[in-house]
Amino acid sequence: MELKQILQDIYTELADKNDKGQVASYIPELANINPNKFGIHYISLEGNSYGLGDHQEKFSCQSIIKVLSLCLAIKNEGVKIWKRVGVEPSGTPFNSLVQLEYEHGIPRNPFINAGAIVICDILLSQLENPKDDFLAFVQKLALNSNINYNPKISASEKAHGYRNAALINMMKSFDNIENSIDDVLDFYYDICSIEMTCEELAQTFLLFANNGCIPNSNERIITTSQSKRINAIMQCCGFYDEAGEFSFKVGLPGKSGVGGGIVAIHPGKYAVAVWSPRLNKKGNSYKGILALELLTTKSELSIF
Numbered sequence: 001m002e003l004k005q006i007l008q009d010i011y012t013e014l015a016d017k018n019d020k021g022q023v024a025s026y027i028p029e030l031a032n033i034n035p036n037k038f039g040i041h042y043i044s045l046e047g048n049s050y051g052l053g054d055h056q057e058k059f060s061c062q063s064i065i066k067v068l069s070l071c072l073a074i075k076n077e078g079v080k081i082w083k084r085v086g087v088e089p090s091g092t093p094f095n096s097l098v099q100l101e102y103e104h105g106i107p108r109n110p111f112i113n114a115g116a117i118v119i120c121d122i123l124l125s126q127l128e129n130p131k132d133d134f135l136a137f138v139q140k141l142a143l144n145s146n147i148n149y150n151p152k153i154s155a156s157e158k159a160h161g162y163r164n165a166a167l168i169n170m171m172k173s174f175d176n177i178e179n180s181i182d183d184v185l186d187f188y189y190d191i192c193s194i195e196m197t198c199e200e201l202a203q204t205f206l207l208f209a210n211n212g213c214i215p216n217s218n219e220r221i222i223t224t225s226q227s228k229r230i231n232a233i234m235q236c237c238g239f240y241d242e243a244g245e246f247s248f249k250v251g252l253p254g255k256s257g258v259g260g261g262i263v264a265i266h267p268g269k270y271a272v273a274v275w276s277p278r279l280n281k282k283g284n285s286y287k288g289i290l291a292l293e294l295l296t297t298k299s300e301l302s303i304f
C-alpha cells in the first residue's frame with residue numbers, strides 16, 4: 001500500500017480513539033494546549049513529503065531537542081563528551097535522581113534530564129553566544145529560519161524546575177558541571193522551549209536518516225559514525241523507561257518530548273514526526289506511539 005494512504009488510514013483510525021493520556025502539567029504553561037491536537041508528517045530521503053491534521057502547527061519540542069544539542073556537542077567536541085555522560089539506558093523516568101549519586105554524578109545517557117544538562121554545560125563552554133549559536137544550528141538543520149525559543153515556556157519551567165535544580169546540584173558536587181548552575185539551567189530551559197511543527201521536525205531529523213548529511217543541500221554536519229551513534233542512543237534511550245517498549249512496538253530510533261511530540265527515523269529511508277499532547281504514564285505521547293506502531297506495522301518499514 002502506498003505511504004500516503006497508510007498515513008490517511010492511521011489518521012482516520014486514531015482520530016476517534018479514546019486517548020487516556022494526560023497533558024504535561026508540571027510545566028504549567030504546557031497545560032494550556034488543546035489536548036486533542038493531532039498531527040503527523042512523513043518525509044522520505046527521496047523527497048516524498050506527506051502530512052495530516054495539525055502537522056503544520058508549532059508545539060514545544062522539549063526533550064526532542066536533546067538530540068540536536070547532543071549532535072552539536074558531538075560535532076564540536078567528538079569523543080571527549082563520553083567522559084562526562086554514558087550511553088546506557090537508564091530504565092528510570094526522565095527526571096529521576098536515584099542513579100546519579102551512586103554513579104558519581106555521571107548521567108547514564110544524554111537524553112535523561114541529567115545527561116542533557118551536562119550536554120548544555122559542554123555547549124556553554126564551547127559556544128561564543130550559546131543561545132544564538134544553538135538556534136542558528138537548529139535553523140540550519142531545518143533549512144528554515146522561522147524557528148524560535150518560546151520565552152513563556154522556558155520561564156514557566158524555570159519557576160517550577162525543582163527536579164532539574166536537584167540534578168544539576170548533585171552533578172556540580174561531583175565536579176561534572178563547569179559553568180554556573182543558573183547559566184546552565186537557563187540554557188537548558190531555553191533549548192527545551194524551542195517550537196517546531198511535525199513537518200519541520202521530520203525535515204530536521206532527516207539528517208540522521210542520511211548518515212549525517214542534510215539531504216537537500218548535501219552538507220555534511222556529522223560523520224557517518226557519529227550519526228550511527230546518535231541513532232543507537234535514540235534506539236536505546238529515547239523513551240526513558242519505555243525505550244524497550246517503543247523498540248518492541250515501533251522498531252525505529254526515536255525521541256519523545258513532554259510537549260507530546262515524537263520523531264522517529266528509518267536510516268537510509270525516512271523521518272516521521274507525530275504530535276498529540278496527551279502523554280502516557282512514562283511521559284511519552286500515547287497516540288504518538290500508537291500512530292508510529294501502526295505506521296511501521298502497515299508499511300513493514302522498521303529497522304528490524
Ligand code: DON
Pocket residue numbers: 061062063064094095113157164189192256257258259283284
Ligand atoms: O526538563 C524537563 O523536564 C523538560 N524540559 C523536558 C522533559 C521531557 O520532554 C521528557 N520527555 N518525554
